[in-house]
Amino acid sequence: MTKFTKDHEYIKTDGTVGITQYAQEQLGDIVFVELPAIGKTLKQGDEAAVVESVKAASEIYAPASGTVVAVNEALSGEPGLINTDPDGAGWIFKLALDDAGELDGLMDADAYARIAV
Amino acid sequence: MAMNNQGRPTGIGSAGVAANGSSLLPNEPLLFEIGDADHSGVDLPDVEIDGSFLGGFARKSALDLPGLTEPEAVRHYVRLSRLNYSIDSGMYPLGSCTMKHNPRLNEKMARLPGFADIHPLQPVSTVSGALSLMDQLGHWLLTLTNMEAVALSPKAGAHGEMCGMMAIRAAQQAAGQGHRNIVLVPESAHGTNPATAAFLGYQVKPVPARADGTVDVNAVKAALSPEVAAIMLTNPNTCGLFEPEIIEIAAAVHEAGAYFYCDGANFNAIMGVVRPGDLGIDAMHINLHKTFSTPHGGGGPGAGPVVLSKALAPFAPVPFVRKGQGGLALVEHAEGGHLGRITAFHGQMGMYVRALTYMLSHGADGLAQAAKDAVLNANYVKARLQAVFSVPFDGQPCMHEALFDDSFLKDTGVSTLDFAKAMIDEGYHPMTMYFPLVVHGAMLIEPTESESKATLDAFCDVMLDLATDAKAGNAARFTSAPTRAPRRRLDETRAARSPILTYTPREDLPQAAE
Amino acid sequence: MRYLPHSAAERAEMLAVIGASSAEALFAGVPEGALLTEPVELPFHQPEYVVEAQMKRLASLNHAAGDGPFFIGAGAYRHHVPASVDHLIQRSEWLTAYTPYQPEVSQGTLQMLFEFQTQVAHLTGMDVANASMYDGSTGTAEAVLMARRVTKRNRIVLAGGLHPHYRDVVRTYLGDGPDLVKLAADPTGDDLGLEEIDGNTAAIVVQTPDVFGRLQDIKAAADAAHQKGALLIVVVTEIISLGLIEAPGALGADIVVCEGQSLGNALNFGGPYVGLFATRKDLVRQMPGRLCGETVDADGRRGFVLTLSTREQHIRREKATSNICTNAGLCALAFSIHLSLLGEAGLKRLARLNHLKAVKLSRMLGTVPGVEVLNTSFFNELTIRLPVPAAPLVDLLARAEILAGVPVSRLDPGKPELENLVILAATELTSDADIEMLASSLHAALEGDA
Structure with missing residues (x-):
């Protein structure tokens, strides 16, 4: 089940992280993504990546603690994937979670829908 | 468009004919499309050299620099210039930018050979007039601010901030207070303030704004601690308001052992009327290119001298002019606590000449009148617009700029950006938008003292007409705007996703759309 | 005041629209006592011709680079601007x-x-x-x-x-x-x-x-x-x-x-x-x-x-x-x-001309007894070693209206090994006569010194 943070990131049970549909709408056209290095270890809430639109740069925080095991290289050439398919082809990085239990503290889709307005 | 192998248009190209057919809106080709490596607008003897002193480093790589003869150059740059809006052609209501008239006497004086044609490393005995000019400019700035010392050399506002904050850091290090690592910055601050603090390694701690748009002394007190090095506050603030508790804020900051840095970007509202030194400020930069009428030049050069309190004066950067028994001396090398250089030479001399010329022209009385007129004009615009526009903070008269939010555009389908672009079609440069960040869809209007009542009335009539039209549901006028400018809205996403930052000849020029 | 468009009547009219009693009333946010009631202690406004005269007087106290032989560079260079x-x-x-x-x-x-x-x-x-x-x-x-x-x-x-x-x-x-x-x-x-x-x-x-x-x-x-x-x-x-x-x-x-x-x-x-x-x-x-x-x-x-x-x-x-x-x-x-005015061809010509002037400068300085040119390579600027500290000599030549370069000690003080060095630049504006005058004045000054 996909979980959500108050900072509008999602994380899937397999550790895939991206930003929500709502977040991409708020940011507008994404023009650049700064990806984390594979192998980097992150604590929950650490700055993991940066997505830039024309007018703003926004940090993406790690929704849970873990190690970066994959990054979406396709975003380097086509950052707009985050706009067109944020929870599919527009994923940003993938974590090997330290503790899957951390996800229990995040919002489910219903709870997130209430703040994403 | 067809191109030859040098990337120049071959047929009768687009030059001089804009898409809308008006030859008065030129669509000027790039220098690299019209210039030629063999053309030159400068006659020089073609001398031979033997190369024996070049150490084997003679240039072999291509230069690829097209040249223009003088008539070609004059036409290219005159045609390009006509694609720009400017103060001289119309009102420039950009909040926080102080786009006032740039007197031409300033330009004439800056070009006197005695100012323009002197080298920063000439023997000091040959530049006594330059030292005297710097001393006089400093005297005016110190008298207007009631401060102790001035560092003239910062090249622009952000550079002045850096200089002032470095002086604060140096003073605290000298006092054994170097551990202080937090700088308080109100949410309404210019983006350069937190940037400067972070640049110097400080942790930035935001101070929330009060509902009336000003800073609460109690919020500052709550944020102060032995780790706080300074507060950076803009006054008048970016909402266009004078901070009513500024003296209490200064006292609280000093009591906590911290310094008070003031962003002087808005000094135009109070020059000759309020002296920052009387408010307890320790350091403040002054944008000569805003307050003292030196031209913006399409983005510089600026000049950002910093005035310093007695506590910070010993930490001003070199070089500076010092009054001694034998007259004026130039101190070029750091001694005692003074900071080293923040730029190679003495700063923006060309701007000093212009600013001092402006000060001498206005005098103490004229500068105060200019500040009062700037405030009068902003309040007049606010008064004329507020029946239709929405004013977020109406607790006190505004200072030199009037702030509106976008609530009057609610449900019209028109955004602040759309509204601004529609102003272009009416012949005005847009106001400052989406700043300060504490207001939703902010519109910040700074008319400056240079605008006549007739100009302000015409401007307000247009603004009211636009607002009325937006509310009447005519969104298309806004969302498609501008349509009467040299270009329609530009695709910034495309520019940022695959940046083209230098000219390279290509077959698929976007101009093919014509 | 020539830069301020409002008449007194217009100011009054605008204050009425605002609903303020006076210009000072608009400064209501300023804390008690901080609003000046008198102008600060500086001169009052002046006509353009008076300001112009004052500024010209200040400018006249400076020796402009174009007033005589000039060889100063070290980070800023005198060139002809079209x-x-x-x-x-x-x-x-x-x-x-x-x-x-x-x-x-x-x-x-x-x-x-x-x-x-x-x-x-x-x-x-x-x-x-x-x-x-x-x-x-x-x-x-x-x-x-x-x-x-x-x-x-x-x-x-x-x-x-x-x-x-x-x-x-x-x-x-x-x-x-x-x-x-x-x-x-x-x-x-x-x-x-x-x-x-x-x-x-x-x-x-x-x-x-x-x-x-x-x-x-x-x-x-x-x-x-x-x-x-x-x-x-x-x-x-x-x-x-x-x-x-x-x-x-x-x-x-x-x-x-x-x-x-x-x-x-x-x-x-x-x-x-x-x-x-x-x-x-x-x-x-x-x-x-x-x-x-x-x-x-x-x-x-x-x-x-x-x-x-x-x-x-x-x-x-x-x-x-x-x-x-x-x-x-x-x-x-x-x-x-x-x-753009220079173009590739013009820039190359300008660069060669600058270099040629520096070659002439180097050769001429090399003929002055006691002067040693240190550079084996240069573009339009070079360093010489004098038999005496450089700064006083440069000041001496300045009194004769020859701006003879930058003593290295001015840039990098307190280093005895640099004290006798001078950096000199030549550009397209440097005439052969300037170079000759520099060399002969330097010669005379060093002889006088010895």
Whole structure:
């Protein structure tokens, strides 16, 4: 089940992280993504990546603690994937979670829908 | 468009004919499309050299620099210039930018050979007039601010901030207070303030704004601690308001052992009327290119001298002019606590000449009148617009700029950006938008003292007409705007996703759309 | 007051619309007592002709470079600027425009900046250039900070021939410490400092021609830096040299910073000048300063915008890549116009002419007994050693209205080995008669001294 943070990131049970549909709408056209290095270890809430639109740069925080095991290289050439398919082809990085239990503290889709307005 | 192998248009190209057919809106080709490596607008003897002193480093790589003869150059740059809006052609209501008239006497004086044609490393005995000019400019700035010392050399506002904050850091290090690592910055601050603090390694701690748009002394007190090095506050603030508790804020900051840095970007509202030194400020930069009428030049050069309190004066950067028994001396090398250089030479001399010329022209009385007129004009615009526009903070008269939010555009389908672009079609440069960040869809209007009542009335009539039209549901006028400018809205996403930052000849020029 | 349009009646009318009793009432937010009731103690307003006379008097107290033989360089150079340059930059639409944040009504400035960026990239041999810095010295400090971001290393090596003022600016920006290695200047030896580059080094900064006028081996510096994973920052303070000397980009430089004053801009006692900043394409997002990029408008027409601005302070706030906001737009315009007027052919001719004048200067100074020319290579500037301390002699010649160069002790004081050195520059404005007068006056002064 996909979980959500108050900072509008999602994380899937397999550790895939991206930003929500709502977040991409708020940011507008994404023009650049700064990806984390594979192998980097992150604590929950650490700055993991940066997505830039024309007018703003926004940090993406790690929704849970873990190690970066994959990054979406396709975003380097086509950052707009985050706009067109944020929870599919527009994923940003993938974590090997330290503790899957951390996800229990995040919002489910219903709870997130209430703040994403 | 067809191109030859040098990337120049071959047929009768687009030059001089804009898409809308008006030859008065030129669509000027790039220098690299019209210039030629063999053309030159400068006659020089073609001398031979033997190369024996070049150490084997003679240039072999291509230069690829097209040249223009003088008539070609004059036409290219005159045609390009006509694609720009400017103060001289119309009102420039950009909040926080102080786009006032740039007197031409300033330009004439800056070009006197005695100012323009002197080298920063000439023997000091040959530049006594330059030292005297710097001393006089400093005297005016110190008298207007009631401060102790001035560092003239910062090249622009952000550079002045850096200089002032470095002086604060140096003073605290000298006092054994170097551990202080937090700088308080109100949410309404210019983006350069937190940037400067972070640049110097400080942790930035935001101070929330009060509902009336000003800073609460109690919020500052709550944020102060032995780790706080300074507060950076803009006054008048970016909402266009004078901070009513500024003296209490200064006292609280000093009591906590911290310094008070003031962003002087808005000094135009109070020059000759309020002296920052009387408010307890320790350091403040002054944008000569805003307050003292030196031209913006399409983005510089600026000049950002910093005035310093007695506590910070010993930490001003070199070089500076010092009054001694034998007259004026130039101190070029750091001694005692003074900071080293923040730029190679003495700063923006060309701007000093212009600013001092402006000060001498206005005098103490004229500068105060200019500040009062700037405030009068902003309040007049606010008064004329507020029946239709929405004013977020109406607790006190505004200072030199009037702030509106976008609530009057609610449900019209028109955004602040759309509204601004529609102003272009009416012949005005847009106001400052989406700043300060504490207001939703902010519109910040700074008319400056240079605008006549007739100009302000015409401007307000247009603004009211636009607002009325937006509310009447005519969104298309806004969302498609501008349509009467040299270009329609530009695709910034495309520019940022695959940046083209230098000219390279290509077959698929976007101009093919014509 | 000639710059203030309102009459007293209009002010009253406007106050009535506002509903305020007086102009002072509009300052209601000012705390009690802080509002001045009298003007500050400064002179009152004056007619234009009075101000003009006052300023002219101040200007007349200075000895202008054009008033006599002039050989001062060391980071700022006296060149001829074509009349059309100054005429064009004073057009209202250039002079009185704001930063081009509204691209629809700023295409003139934006296209000019795009052309400027291209010119700078071509001159330096780099992929990309920004829309200008304050000047060469602050640009150098920003380049050093950029190198630290790119390499995530801290150590910086400054070659001994870097202009001492540039070295001071870097030190002020970075703070002194073990991570800032400043090689002592040795104008006759190897003071590049390539051996100081180690695995923690972010960059080495090499100036060419250096402050003594020497041309440095950029290729060797690039190889040494790259071998250790460091960047090479090349500083050029005399931009005309690139018409004759190999482009740093062609020799492996990663960042090139130049003082662009020599083209289009007067000496101005040190400012405003224009810093040039160029780098490799892959480093562009770490580059400081504004950038102009090409795009299209809603009708598909080519146009230009400021781009990649999320790196900048007004948006990125505490995460910005630099301390620059307002830059040097009008000086960049003057630079660009002057370079367009020269073109490739003109720049090469100008560079050769400068070099030839310096060769003449070198030969003539070499004939003065006691004077030793230290340079084996130079562009338009060189260093001589006198048999006596340089500063008093330069002052002596200044009293005879000959501005004979810069004593190195003024730039880098307290170093006995540099005390007798003078740096002299020649440009296209230096006449053979100037050179002869310098040599004979120097000769006479040294004889008088002995």
